[in-house]
């Protein structure tokens with residue numbers, strides 16, 4: 001049995017106002033998040049809580065026949081040359097009393113699925129869909145074409161090397177729901193972690209052939225916090241962002257200095273007007289750029305597909321996905337929305353009004369995972385302005401780890417794919433010229449990195 005860890009540490013605040021999607025102009029949840037966190041309203045800092053989750057305390061429902069029922073026969077608009085792997089989708093009930101169920105999409109590997117590892121992928125937001133964003137925009141086997149109705153294959157899909165589950169979590173995100181809508185008011189890290197564990201235990205009953213498989217959790221942003229442009233620590237994140245914006249020619253010296261001189265980002269520090277003023281000025285100075293990739297264009301006109309721009313990725317993808325996943329025939333094929341939810345599928349939720357608990361740092365959890373001999377990698381796209389690489393480096397530095405493999409350029413397709421450092425118990429991997437959504441912006445580099453991760457070796461040094 002491979003290392004198994006469950007850590008779902010999503011952070012969230014003003015979700016109710018997040019009707020935007022990842023593709024929209026001006027969508028900047030981190031700015032809002034950090035601002036609200038600094039103001040310390042209505043949110044419990046759970047940094048020093050210990051979330052003890054025990055599989056034996058988890059509800060386990062009957063799963064007989066569910067795997068067969070979840071099998072996807074065909075996705076509307078799928079490539080005409082067929083699909084060479086099995087895919088499944090459906091609901092797993094996590095609370096039968098409240099009627100709360102989480103939606104998943106599972107893609108097996110085309111070859112040797114029975115020996116390849118099992119991987120859970122989680123998106124962040126929080127409140128953003130791992131299916132719509134993770135599977136359809138980033139690392140899944142398909143991308144939605146600009147017609148919003150047909151699919152094309154993704155040669156760099158991660159299911160080439162692993163069997164991948166995409167989980168829409170928590171309830172209220174994507175197709176996941178609760179029949180007891182007051183549940184949405186109880187959203188937070190704790191609930192998300194409990195329900196995700198319940199999901200996993202039940203899912204393994206439904207797919208018992210995976211029970212003894214090597215298992216990995218991967219994710220991005222708030223999800224997991226241990227791999228993938230992870231938000232690790234609010235304080236180092238804030239300093240890293242300031243330095244990233246300044247060193248990437250997005251901020252003038254005086255605002256960068258003003259933040260240094262006026263801000264105290266330790267969680268216990270009082271909210272400071274002078275600091276907030278400089279942060280607001282920073283927002284104005286940076287101007288309207290797409291923070292998830294500081295060099296990428298916005299999606300401006302979905303009816304004129306953006307010719308795959310110089311960052312190699314159509315910025316309107318999110319709109320195509322939204323159209324596709326709201327087609328009734330697509331929902332039927334996916335066994336999704338079987339209860340007729342009274343709102344549309346969106347890539348980030350608008351039905352969760354409040355997020356109740358969130359830690360200001362997950363450094364203690366990372367240390368705990370490392371101490372349990374769980375392999376931890378943290379990766380970062382080096383042109384992501386949402387969780388910049390400087391932030392990630394400061395967060396890792398805060399752990400004082402000893403270096404086993406010093407910084408080196410790693411390679412894929414005869415080019416430097418990024419840089420890697422092997423610390424004792426943790427690897428740090430950068431992906432060159434990638435924004436926040438690494439498998440979208442750098443599909444080949446992302447797949448090389450992921451393959452190395454599951455093989456337990458650092459990315460190739462030549």
Ligand SMILES: *[C@@H]1O[C@H](CO)[C@@H](O)[C@H](O)[C@H]1NC(C)=O
Nearest residue numbers: 093096098099100101179339
């Ligand atoms: C939610 O309610 C619908 C309608 O009663 C029902 O069909 C469905 O099974 C319920 N969901 C769960 C998870 O219990």
Ligand SMILES: *[C@@H]1O[C@H](CO)[C@@H](O)[C@H](O)[C@H]1NC(C)=O
Nearest residue numbers: 110111112113115116160161
């Ligand atoms: C599948 O497994 C067989 C037997 O171990 C091996 O020869 C083959 O290379 C594998 N194929 C892939 C794509 O991993």
Ligand SMILES: *[C@@H]1O[C@H](CO)[C@@H](O)[C@H](O)[C@H]1NC(C)=O
Nearest residue numbers: 180181182183184185353354
């Ligand atoms: C959820 O909380 C909001 C305020 O945040 C409140 O207006 C609403 O009534 C609550 N809904 C339920 C079902 O408890």
Ligand SMILES: *[C@@H]1O[C@H](CO)[C@@H](O)[C@H](O)[C@H]1NC(C)=O
Nearest residue numbers: 049050051190191194195357
């Ligand atoms: C987390 O939620 C569970 C129920 O979902 C509850 O029993 C537990 O007390 C909560 N833990 C904390 C620290 O609030």
Ligand SMILES: *[C@@H]1O[C@H](CO)[C@@H](O)[C@H](O)[C@H]1NC(C)=O
Nearest residue numbers: 299300301302303304305306
């Ligand atoms: C978007 O592009 C279409 C087709 O080129 C054009 O007809 C339409 O006016 C454009 N819309 C906007 C808002 O620019």
Ligand SMILES: *[C@@H]1O[C@H](CO)[C@@H](O)[C@H](O)[C@H]1NC(C)=O
Nearest residue numbers: 174175337340341343344345
């Ligand atoms: C669910 O289906 C209903 C129609 O039955 C549709 O109006 C709604 O937009 C769908 N919601 C989601 C989240 O897919």
Ligand SMILES: *[C@@H]1O[C@H](CO)[C@@H](O)[C@H](O)[C@H]1NC(C)=O
Nearest residue numbers: 363367397398399400401402
């Ligand atoms: C990290 O190392 C520095 C210098 O060696 C030391 O001052 C600091 O206390 C250490 N921090 C932690 C968290 O161990």
